[in-house]
Amino acid sequence: xxxxxxxxxxxxxxxxxxxxxxxxxxxxxxxxxxxxxxxxxxxxxxxxxxxxxxxxxxxxxxxxxxxxxxxxxxxxxxxxxxxxxxxxxxxxxxxxxxxxxxxxxxxxxxxxxxxxxxxxxxxxxxxxxxxxxxxxxxxxxxxxxxxxxxxxxxxxxxxxxxxxxxxxxxxxxxxxxxxxxxxxxxxxxxxxxxxxxxxxx
Amino acid sequence: xxxxxxxxxxxxxxxxxxxxxxxxxxxxxxxxxxxxxxxxxxxxxxxxxxxxxxxxxxxxxxxxxxxxxxxxxxxxxxxxxxxxxxxxxxxxxxxxxxxxxxxxxxxxxxxxxxxxxxxxxxxxxxxxxxxxxxxxxxxxxxxxxxxxxxxxxxxxxxxxxxxxxxxxxxxxxxxxxxxxxxxxxxxxxxxxxxxxxxxxxxxxxxxxxxxxxxxxxxxxxxxxxxxxxxxxxxxxxxxxxxxxxxxxxxxxxxxxxxxxxxxxxxxxxxxxxxxxxxxxxxxxxxxxxxxxxxxxxxxxxxxxxxxxxxxxxxxxxxxxxxxxxxxxxxxxxxxxxxxxxxxxxxxxxxxxxxxxxxxxxxxxxxxxxxxxxxxxxxxxxxxxxxxxxxxxxxxxxxxxxxxxxxxxxx
Numbered sequence: 001x002x003x004x005x006x007x008x009x010x011x012x013x014x015x016x017x018x019x020x021x022x023x024x025x026x027x028x029x030x031x032x033x034x035x036x037x038x039x040x041x042x043x044x045x046x047x048x049x050x051x052x053x054x055x056x057x058x059x060x061x062x063x064x065x066x067x068x069x070x071x072x073x074x075x076x077x078x079x080x081x082x083x084x085x086x087x088x089x090x091x092x093x094x095x096x097x098x099x100x101x102x103x104x105x106x107x108x109x110x111x112x113x114x115x116x117x118x119x120x121x122x123x124x125x126x127x128x129x130x131x132x133x134x135x136x137x138x139x140x141x142x143x144x145x146x147x148x149x150x151x152x153x154x155x156x157x158x159x160x161x162x163x164x165x166x167x168x169x170x171x172x173x174x175x176x177x178x179x180x181x182x183x184x185x186x187x188x189x190x191x192x193x194x195x196x197x198x199x200x201x
Numbered sequence: 202x203x204x205x206x207x208x209x210x211x212x213x214x215x216x217x218x219x220x221x222x223x224x225x226x227x228x229x230x231x232x233x234x235x236x237x238x239x240x241x242x243x244x245x246x247x248x249x250x251x252x253x254x255x256x257x258x259x260x261x262x263x264x265x266x267x268x269x270x271x272x273x274x275x276x277x278x279x280x281x282x283x284x285x286x287x288x289x290x291x292x293x294x295x296x297x298x299x300x301x302x303x304x305x306x307x308x309x310x311x312x313x314x315x316x317x318x319x320x321x322x323x324x325x326x327x328x329x330x331x332x333x334x335x336x337x338x339x340x341x342x343x344x345x346x347x348x349x350x351x352x353x354x355x356x357x358x359x360x361x362x363x364x365x366x367x368x369x370x371x372x373x374x375x376x377x378x379x380x381x382x383x384x385x386x387x388x389x390x391x392x393x394x395x396x397x398x399x400x401x402x403x404x405x406x407x408x409x410x411x412x413x414x415x416x417x418x419x420x421x422x423x424x425x426x427x428x429x430x431x432x433x434x435x436x437x438x439x440x441x442x443x444x445x446x447x448x449x450x451x452x453x454x455x456x457x458x459x460x461x462x463x464x465x466x467x468x469x470x471x472x473x474x475x476x477x478x479x480x481x482x483x484x485x486x487x488x489x490x491x492x493x494x495x496x497x498x499x500x501x502x503x504x505x506x507x508x509x510x511x512x513x514x515x516x517x518x519x520x521x522x523x524x525x526x527x528x529x530x531x532x533x534x535x536x537x538x539x540x541x542x543x544x545x546x547x548x549x550x551x552x553x554x555x556x557x558x559x560x561x562x563x564x565x566x567x568x569x570x571x572x573x574x575x576x577x578x579x580x581x582x583x584x585x586x587x588x589x590x591x592x593x594x595x596x597x598x599x600x601x602x603x604x605x606x607x608x609x610x611x
Contacts, residue, residue, distance in 0.1 A: 090520075091490075094497035094531070107466060123532050128473060128527045130494070137486045138493040 002119045005031045005048035007039050008081070009058055017052065017111075024112055036060030040068045043076055050115050052176065055082040055089060063089065067096035077118045081111075082129070088199025090125070090133040100124035113136050139200035140182040148175040153192045211369045214362035215266035222262040223354050226251050226302055231294040238335050243293030251299070257281040257303045262355070264361035265309040268370075274310040281306055294334035297327040298344060301351040308356055324348050390445035398468040405461040412454040416447060484515040484550075484565060488541060491527045498531050500556075501538045507545040516566045519552075526554050526561055 004027055008014040014032055021027045022074065030046040033147055036057030051069055053062040060068075068077040079100035082094055093101050099118045102110060107127050114124040139146065151161045158176075162169045176188055183200075185191035195201045203313045231237055233247030259278045264271045270279070285303045289296055300323045307319035328341040336344065488504055488511070495502040515523075530536055537558075542553040543565075552563040 090349060091494055093498050094499075105466075105469070107462070122534060125528065125531050127524070127528045128470065130531060131524050132473075133494060134487050134490050134524055134527065136490075138490045179516075 002027045002050060003030045003046070004028065004113060004115060005033070005039070005043055005046060007036065007051065007057055007062070007074075008054040008166045009034045009056070010054075012100070015145065021112065021115070027112070027115065034058070036062060036065045039065040040072060043069055043073050048076055049071070049077045049119050050136055051076050052111075052115065053078055053080050055080055061198075063092050063096055063098070066098050071099040077121075077170050079114055079118050079124065088133065088136055088139060090129050090199075091138055093200070101129055102126055103129060106182040136198050139195070139198070141179055141195065141200060145175050145179045145182070146195075148172055148194055149179045149192060152176060152188060153196065153201060206324060211299045211365045214365050215263060218355070218358040218362045219259050219262050219268040221358050222302070223255065223259060224304070225351050225355070226255050226258070226299065229295065229298050233299070233605045236293065236295045239293035239295065243291065243296075246288060246292040247296060249572065250284055250292055250296075252280045253384050254284040254299070254302070257284075258306050261306045261309045262359055266359045268366045268368075271310055278306050278310040279578045289330060289334070294331050294336040295344075296334070297330040298351075300324070300327045300349060301348045301355075303350065304352045305355045305359075308352075309359065320352070321405040325351065395468060395472055398464065398471060402461060402464050402468060405457060405464060409454060409457045409461060412450055412457060416450050416454060427600075448488070484511050485513070487515070487520070487523065488552075491523065492541060495530055495539055498529060500536050503538075507543055507550070509545045511543050511545075511550050512565060519565045522563045523552065526563070530554075530556065563608040 004021055006014060006017050006021070006029060011034070014034065018029050018032055021029050030048050031042045033042050036053075036058075039051065039057075039060070040149075051066070053065055055062040057065065061081075064082050066080060069076050069078055070089065075119070077099040078097075079102060080089075080098050081102055081104050082089055082093075083104055090101055091159035100114050100123065102114050102124065111116065117124050120196060139151065147165060148161060148167075151164060152158075156164075158169050158172050161167075162172045167175075176191075179195070180186075180188060180191045183191050183194045183198075185194050192201070230244070230247050230251050234241065234244030257280060260277060261271060261274065261281075264274070267489075282303060285299050288299070292299075304320045306321040307323065308316045310316075311319055325347065328345040331344050332338060332341050485506070487507070492502045492504045529541060537557055540555045542555070544551045544553065546564075548566070550565045552560045552565055554563070
């Protein structure tokens, strides 16, 4: 029996996933949660074999939750449900040892089949996602530029970013300027949009 | 250097031609006051005549420099000719220099043969007219030369400006034609692929509806009949047959709807692939990303590129082969290291993807026209893990082959 944890913020989709997996004889849904910051605690308590995580979770995004799971509960393999619109996430997902990456509009049997294969230790990656990731390219931003741009995306001022990241305001402006020119954006908002769409943030 | 950007130069060229055309008459006015044999009276006549004909002349130059047709050009030229010729007896002995502007306007306004005849007549008439007005005989040839050079310079400027404007409009027409051609191509492309698929989906939907309607009617009827049969204690055999028929139809409907869903997903995948086909990254970018993905998946990846560089574009088949290889490696468990080597070849390159125990080669041909590539064909060369055998050489449509290291060395 494969023990499955489901993390999805949309109640209707979460219920549908639970209902779908409950139909399978060899699967048992041991936990269903709606926030990313609850994933680790719940997983430590219920010890699932596979965690099915939505990529956009409130509290903590799916990939960060997967990173925590990989560090604290390596026996639990993760499968991330994503859209094709953010192909850059594949790179980050692979870095945090996500074993499966399935698009949300895949047929239902792809999910159940993927969970079984991941439980067996295989890696499940949609070829369309690989193609999309290869087209988008890897992020041109350095980790520090990504960090600064991510902070800017929250809407805080340069002074606050500088304080939060222990940098001078001039350095923050330099990082932002570099990021804008690297992603080929017109301004800071455009750079945030482009990077977010590509999954680089 | 920003000033010399072609679009700005093209925009300013007609204004420049008009400005230069205005300089010669102003010089003429100055001479009418100061040249020997002239006085204030001739100068004033010259000012008045110039003020009358110059706007007409500049109008001719402005339209011609923008390669535009002159509205009522013949009439304005006639008016200008009357003014210039009528002022000849009273505007001093240097006034025939104003024939320069008249000659230029003649070339710009009059039709072919008349333009050249009028031009020659005016240039040749300038010197005799000046002699008659009292200009020294030795100054006459210089006046002819001055008229010739002045008119030639202005005509050259106008011609250059008009040529630039025509060039720009030709470029715009070409760009519009290319856009229209591309739209038509995409339209054809979508009609032949997605259009057909969507028609099939619609047909399946219609068929599913036609199966569903009698099924629902039949169920209602069956309910009524079963009730009647029960009440009348009739033979239930007919009802059972009817139920079996409905079950068969229900199964058919489920199968049809299932095929409809499969077709929908396939069409969606086709649409995505087709859109991707219109936006292809460079081979170098794709190789860098592939190396980054493989490294992120825990496969130690090294990328060796030739000093001469790799082709910027890549044909769809080898691109699909590369993507299939990357997908296979990402899915495969146990691959620890991978080396991607690009070897320059005449007219392209060869990619060697060497993993722990296998080596795949992909012949890369630059895409002749990436927009004409059929991205759906890229799927056909994908290799699944079960297709690959370390000891087997299996060339594919994409020019991809897989060999063991020993075979590769031999």
